[in-house]
Amino acid sequence: YGNHTVGVLPPALDALDALLTFDYTxxxxxxxPAIDPVRSTSTLLASQATTPSHQITAKNVRRLLQRYADLRxxxxxxxxxxDALWYIEDDPHLAQDIGRARRLDRFLTQSFYGAEPWVGLxxxxxxxxxxIAGCQQILAGAYDATPExxxxFIGTLAEAKS
Incomplete structure (x- = not known):
């Protein structure tokens, strides 16, 4: 069904519990995995199956990644x-938000067992x-000084420090 507006699914997809959107970029x-965390959806995030902390974290991660996707x-x-994004230069949090979004982008990568021969990890x-805890810490700025x-391709944030 190609491109569609986020949150407005075509009728053929409306009954699905989850929608994974692959991202060429x-x-x-x-x-x-090249799955777009902003355009992919799951009804579990709006249900009792997930904790409120999980729902809030997912919402904040998606919001930040959407902002970065708009600027990218x-x-x-x-x-x-x-510094060249002069048209939004008045936003004092721009560099911080982009840095955190880029860290989240990389944190959400994962090495799979089936891909070991190709990626070497x-x-x-x-x-x-x-x-969830890792995303919360990145959003809070606990890792702003850590290189992107x-x-x-790490597991937990403890690996980012080593």
Whole structure:
């Protein structure tokens, strides 16, 4: 069904519990799995099956990643850095938000057991609670001083520090 407005599903997809949207841009940047965390949806996030903390964290992660997705095309197309985004220069949190979004982008990568021969990384199983706690810490700024690449294909945040 191709592109659709987030939150407004075509009738054929309306009855699904979850919708995974693959993202070519994530694949180009080698962010695997190349699933778009903003456009992918699950009815579980609006149900009693998830904790309020999980729901709030997912909402905040998606909001931040959507903001970054809105800023990314001009940055990529014109090879701009954060300082060149003059039209929103009055936002004092711009650099901080972009840095945290890029850390989240990398933190949400995962090495799979089935992909070990191709990526050369050992597959990992990460507990849901560890992922939620990691996202909360990145959103809170606890890792603002840690390089973005430290979050690439790690399991828990403890691996980012090592």
């Amino acid at each position: 994530r694949a180009l940047h080698r962010l695997y 095309p001009p940055m990529d197309q014109y090879k701009l850095d954060i 050992v597959g990992q199983l990460v507990e849901l609670e560890d992922t 690449d430290a979050f690439y």
